[in-house]
Amino acid sequence: MATIESKIESKKRELESLKRIADLTETMKSQLFILSEQIKQIETDGSRVADIMRIWDLVTQSISAAGLGLLRYGEDNYKVGDWKEENNNKSPNQLENQAMPLPEGLVRVSASKEEPYTL
Numbered sequence: 001m002a003t004i005e006s007k008i009e010s011k012k013r014e015l016e017s018l019k020r021i022a023d024l025t026e027t028m029k030s031q032l033f034i035l036s037e038q039i040k041q042i043e044t045d046g047s048r049v050a051d052i053m054r055i056w057d058l059v060t061q062s063i064s065a066a067g068l069g070l071l072r073y074g075e076d077n078y079k080v081g082d083w084k085e086e087n088n089n090k091s092p093n094q095l096e097n098q099a100m101p102l103p104e105g106l107v108r109v110s111a112s113k114e115e116p117y118t119l
Helices: 002-072 085-089 092-098
Strands: none
Touching: none
16 A cells, blocks of 8 residues: 555656646746747847948948049149139139039938838
């Protein structure tokens, strides 16, 4: 009789251990689900950062292109006398040719071919 009771006690302890394992497994399952959701969020945020970096790269390229447009002008294009008041008598065409050189105008372009960005 003692052996049967000891076997029953052994099985009860084993059942309790299995219940604890099942509870821990369920807890781990829910934590892994939460972790997977957080990883998806990190992936989304990472792609947003990549998009922003790509946009800034395009912005710096545009600014650089506009600034490089000034390289075609020499120092004599910036002479102080070219914009004196005595030039008021000249036609608009003549004044346009003597206008102070400015950087190229920037053009707004979409950073993504898939969808346009809006601010």
